[in-house]
Amino acid sequence: MESKKLEHQAVDRIEDVFGEHTGYRRAHARGAGCKGVFQGSGQAARLTDAAHFQQGTVPVLVRFSHFSPEPSWTDAMSPVKGMAVQFELGPKQVTNIVSVTSPVFFTRSPERFLEMLEVSRSFQKGLPKLAELAELMTDFPEVRAMLASVQKMTVPESFATGVYHSIHAFYFEKGNERQAVKYVFEPENGAEKMSLKDMKDVPFGYYENELAERIAGGSVYFKLYAIIGEPDDPTDDPTREWPKERERVYLGRLQIETEDDEAQQALYDPTVMTEGIACSDDPILQFRRSAYRYSHEKRTAENTKDSPQD
C-alpha cells in the first residue's frame, strides 16, 4: 500500500496533537475575512511584470488569523498573528502572499516539523513546561531564532497594526533576470504593540471585534514592500532573517474595506504565483502547497455537511 504523503501526515499530526476541529483550518483556525483593494505603485516594474505590481488597482481577499490550530484558544495564547492576501488578477487568476507577525519560522525541514509537533504536545494545555522547552533547544537548535524572536516579541494591539512577514523568499523575474525578494506588510499608521504580559487580559475574540470596529469606522491600510536580497542572503532557509539594512522597494498600498465571508473560507496557498514571480526552493514553502490543499479539502467537505465555522 502506498504510504501517505508527508504533507498529509503533517496535517493529520496537527489534528492528533491539537484535536479535531470540524470545519476549521488545521492551522490558524480562528480568524476574520475581509475584502479590499491593492493599489500597485509600479516601482518594481523594472524587476517584475507581475500585474498587481504595475501601476493600477486589483481587488483582494484578506484573512487575518491567530496561529493556533485550536479555535478555542484565547487571543493571548496565539501571540503570532497571520495575514493572508489573495490578489484577484483576472477570471480564475489569483496569486497569494501569506504572512505572519514573526520574521522567522522555527524549522527549515518538513521532517523536523513533524518531529517538533510531537514535542509540542504540551502546548495543548497552554504554555509549554520549561523542561520541555529546554529539550526543544537541545534537540532542535534551529528553533532558537524563533524562540529569541518570541522572547523579544511584542504582539500587535490589533490585527490592523501588525507588521507581517512572508518569511520565505520568492523571485521577481523579468526577461532573463531574477531577483530574490521577501515581502513585508507594514500598517500605514504605524505599528502598535503590547507586551505578552498585557496581552493576557485581552478577552476571547477581541481581535476580530476590534477589527470589525475599525473597518466600520473607515478603511484599514498597509504598505507592502519587497526586501531586496543580496547574493549571500539565503533563499531556502526560513529560520534566517535577512540583514535589516537591505534595500526595500515600495510595491503598493493595501486597503481593507469590508468584512467578507468568502475571504474567511478561501484557500490561500502560498505557492500560487503569477507571471513575473516564482517560488524559491525553500523546502518549507514547497511543503505548504499540499498541506494547505489537504486542510482545505477536509474543511470544505466538513462545511458542506453543515458544520458551522466562525
Ligand code: HEM
Ligand atoms: C511545515 C510548515 C507548515 C505547515 C505544515 C503549515 C500548515 C498549515 C495549514 C494546514 C493551514 C490551514 C490551511 C487551510 O485550511 O487553508 C495553515 C494556515 C496558515 N499558515 Fe501555515 N503551515 C506551515 C508553515 C507556515 C509558515 C512558514 C507560515 C508563515 C508565513 C505560515 C502561515 C500560515 C497562515 C498565515 C495561515 C492562515 C492562512 C489563511 O488565513 O487561510 N505557515 N498552515
